[in-house]
Amino acid sequence: MSEIVTLAASGPFALAASVRFLEGFTPAGRPDAGRHRGTLALAFPAAPSWRPVGVRLRQEGDTVLAEIDAHPDDVGPAAEHARRILSLDVDGTGFASIDDPHVAALRQRYPGLRPVLFHSPYEAACWSVIGHRIRIIQAAAIKQRMAERLGDDVGGLASFPAPERLLAVTDVPGLPPVKIERLHGIARAALDGDLDADRLRSMEIARALVELQKIPGIGLFSAELILIRGAGHPDVFPASERRLHDEMAHEYGLHDPSPARLAAIAEAWRPYRSWVALLLRARRESDTSEIARGRRVTR
Numbered sequence: 001m002s003e004i005v006t007l008a009a010s011g012p013f014a015l016a017a018s019v020r021f022l023e024g025f026t027p028a029g030r031p032d033a034g035r036h037r038g039t040l041a042l043a044f045p046a047a048p049s050w051r052p053v054g055v056r057l058r059q060e061g062d063t064v065l066a067e068i069d070a071h072p073d074d075v076g077p078a079a080e081h082a083r084r085i086l087s088l089d090v091d092g093t094g095f096a097s098i099d100d101p102h103v104a105a106l107r108q109r110y111p112g113l114r115p116v117l118f119h120s121p122y123e124a125a126c127w128s129v130i131g132h133r134i135r136i137i138q139a140a141a142i143k144q145r146m147a148e149r150l151g152d153d154v155g156g157l158a159s160f161p162a163p164e165r166l167l168a169v170t171d172v173p174g175l176p177p178v179k180i181e182r183l184h185g186i187a188r189a190a191l192d193g194d195l196d197a198d199r200l201r202s203m204e205i206a207r208a209l210v211e212l213q214k215i216p217g218i219g220l221f222s223a224e225l226i227l228i229r230g231a232g233h234p235d236v237f238p239a240s241e242r243r244l245h246d247e248m249a250h251e252y253g254l255h256d257p258s259p260a261r262l263a264a265i266a267e268a269w270r271p272y273r274s275w276v277a278l279l280l281r282a283r284r285e286s287d288t289s290e291i292a293r294g295r296r297v298t299r
Contacts, residue, residue: 005079007057007064011092014112015040015059018086021116025282042085043157044119046070046077047196050162053078054154057086064088069155084197084232087114087275095275100268102251106279115278117229121197122190123160124230125215128222129182130175136291142174163187182217189215197231205236228274237266237273244277247284250299 019040042055053070055078064086070078083089092114096107118124130146131139147158150165161169166187172180189195194215200208205227212223221240227233238244239259248262249255269276284290288297 002067002069003075005066005068005075005082007066007079007083007086007088009062009064009088009092010090011095012112013059013062013064013086013088013092013114015057015064015086017110017113018116021113021282025285041155041157042082042119043152043154043159044081044123045151045159045162046074046081047120047122047190048077048193049074050164050190052152052154052159052162053081054157055079055082056155057082081119085117085119087117087232087234089232090114090234092272092275095272098269098272098276103269103276103279106276106283110279110282113279113282115229115232115234115275117232119160120190121195121200121226121230122163122186124226125186125189125195125212125218125222126160126166126183128225129179129186129217132179132217132222135294137294138174142172145174146172163190179217185216186218195226195230200227200231201233205233208233228277234275235271235273237263237269238277239263241277241281243284243290244281246299247280251280 022040038058040057042057043052045051046053049071051071051074053068053074056067058065066079066082068075068078080089118127127139127143130143143160144158147160150161150169151159164187167184169180169183186195193199194211200212203211208227209220209223212218212226213220218226224236224238224240228236228238245259245262248265249257252265254261266273266276285292288299290297
């Protein structure tokens with residue numbers, strides 16, 4: 001039996017923009033996101049029980065309605081996951097006040113788009129290991145097969161396997177043994193609470209990144225991804241995201257800028273540095289399709 005939960009949006013938000021992002025941004029990997037017009041369907045294991053839940057979202061004005069199919073004890077956690085996945089747990093009223101004409105142009109191109117996250121820091125961490133040193137399209141296919149083979153079917157969608165189930169996995173086609181071992185380490189970290197989103201966001205950014213890098217197989221790039229697109233921290237400048245840096249250089253007319261120079265530019269984006277970075281990355285892929293084509297582009 002399902003339950004309807006209301007998710008309020010503070011500041012501009014468009015669910016349709018989230019769906020378009022999932023359909024068009026290759027790393028997000030949801031070409032089926034718009035299959036049911038006007039709604040977005042999600043399936044994922046919800047912490048802390050890690051039981052599978054289904055969430056169907058639709059927007060009415062400034063309100064997002066979440067129809068949640070879950071164990072009664074998981075309805076509240078599933079709603080919190082959904083808020084975080086759509087970045088509705090962040091007050092976005094100040095985003096329009098960022099005084100940078102480049103950001104203003106991005107807001108105009110992507111009205112109402114907020115970062116759309118992985119279902120959890122756990123799943124973001126698994127993605128970082130799966131995708132290490134292989135093409136993103138290949139990694140997305142492996143992750144989807146893992147969900148279909150090892151996860152649960154929730155409303156016709158395959159949920160990624162919960163940590164306990166992942167610990168029992170000894171073979172995944174396309175993944176070498178070292179990646180299986182690292183996925184087990186991520187599963188243990190999730191069960192121990194080390195990948196709790198609220199815990200990570202409550203820390204100083206530098207400390208959270210250090211803590212995440214204690215998990216075997218997680219370097220700085222992966223730690224930033226987990227904190228930004230798993231835990232949903234709204235104000236992190238990705239220091240190791242080369243495609244973002246290239247796009248910033250293109251946008252601001254800079255020749256081979258240092259990471260420190262780019263970080264200084266991003267100071268004007270506070271407290272939404274993660275949000276602006278996402279819009280830049282979305283635009284880059286929309287304009288170049290470099291990830292979809294598997295070929296890096298010089299702008």
